[in-house]
Amino acid sequence: MTNRLLIVMPDLHDILFRSLADPTRRAIFERLCREGEQTVGALTAQAGVSQPAVSKHLGVLKQAGLVRDRHEGRQTHYSAQLGALAPLIDWTSQMAGFWQSRFDDLEDLLKRMDQ
Amino acid sequence: MNEMSTEMLSIVVEREVPFSPEKIWRALTQPHLIEEWLMKNDFKPVVGHGFNLRADWGAVDCQVLAVEWNKTLSYTWAAYGLESVVTWTLTPTPTGTHLRMEQSGFRPDQQQYYEGAKGGWQRFFANLEQVLARTD
Numbered sequence: 001m002t003n004r005l006l007i008v009m010p011d012l013h014d015i016l017f018r019s020l021a022d023p024t025r026r027a028i029f030e031r032l033c034r035e036g037e038q039t040v041g042a043l044t045a046q047a048g049v050s051q052p053a054v055s056k057h058l059g060v061l062k063q064a065g066l067v068r069d070r071h072e073g074r075q076t077h078y079s080a081q082l083g084a085l086a087p088l089i090d091w092t093s094q095m096a097g098f099w100q101s102r103f104d105d106l107e108d109l110l111k112r113m114d115q
Numbered sequence: 116m117n118e119m120s121t122e123m124l125s126i127v128v129e130r131e132v133p134f135s136p137e138k139i140w141r142a143l144t145q146p147h148l149i150e151e152w153l154m155k156n157d158f159k160p161v162v163g164h165g166f167n168l169r170a171d172w173g174a175v176d177c178q179v180l181a182v183e184w185n186k187t188l189s190y191t192w193a194a195y196g197l198e199s200v201v202t203w204t205l206t207p208t209p210t211g212t213h214l215r216m217e218q219s220g221f222r223p224d225q226q227q228y229y230e231g232a233k234g235g236w237q238r239f240f241a242n243l244e245q246v247l248a249r250t251d
Contacts, residue, residue: 099128099216105152109142110134 016084019064024049025057029066032080039075125219133211136185143188143203160188177201192218 020026028043040058044051058078061067065084070077132139142148144160154168154175160182168175173194180200181189189202199220206213 095218096126096128099126099218102153103128103130103214103216106139106142107130107132109148109151110132110138113138113142113148 015064016066019060019066022057022060024053025060028054028057029061029080032067032078033082037070037077037079039077041075043078125217127215127217129213129215131208131211132214136205136207136212139205139212139214140185140188160184166190 020029024047028047031043031046032038040051040054043058044054047054047057049057058067058069062069062078066081067078068081070079142152144158146156146158149156149158154170156168157166158164158177158179159166160179162179162182164179166177166179168177175192175194177190177192179188179190181187181202185205187202187204189200192199192201199218202217202219204215204217206215
């Protein structure tokens with residue numbers, strides 16, 4: 001019974017949800033989705049936080065596979081990797097599967113229970 | 116049945132169950148019975164009560180939001196960085212009960228329950244859907 005959540009919520013989801021749970025970080029990611037590739041400087045200009053903070057957020061996003069960096073001269077360009085969002089989209093169907101099996105166990109219990 | 120609407124992330128599971136709402140209510144609200152079909156817990160059917168659902172892999176943090184005896188039960192469900200609300204609805208039928216479970220992400224009218232956790236998931240998923248629509 002308890003193993004089921006392990007299957008539906010592997011570490012990958014944990015990393016992805018945590019990466020996108022921070023509003024500033026999510027805003028950076030959304031901007032890359034919306035406007036395409038950006039330099040750290042360009043992102044900092046609109047992020048409302050310092051460049052080191054933006055770099056740190058980008059590092060977390062990169063670790064989650066949500067962004068890719070490309071070095072060109074002294075500049076680093078970041079772009080969104082939409083494929084990394086697939087597990088998030090799978091989440092609804094996986095959680096629905098989790099609840100279906102909980103319903104099965106609940107029905108089994110109801111059959112065993114006294115009136 | 117599940118859907119990703121522009122408003123929120125939402126999962127709905129519904130089932131016709133050949134048992135009375137009163138009996139199902141017991142299974143949904145008594146800790147030793149909850150443990151049988153969900154997880155170990157310290158649940159109490161009291162609005163505002165904070166509880167955990169525990170398994171060997173970790174825990175889900177919950178707080179009771181609404182209790183309407185034999186009809187509705189609602190609690191927050193926070194795990195893996197995603198805040199959501201689980202709502203059970205029991206409707207009597209001629210042969211038993213229509214049991215409905217909805218798990219949904221943040222809604223603006225529920226933000227009062229999440230101090231300091233104004234996650235903006237709703238906006239994020241709305242944006243995500245737009246982004247994905249464009250990348251086909």
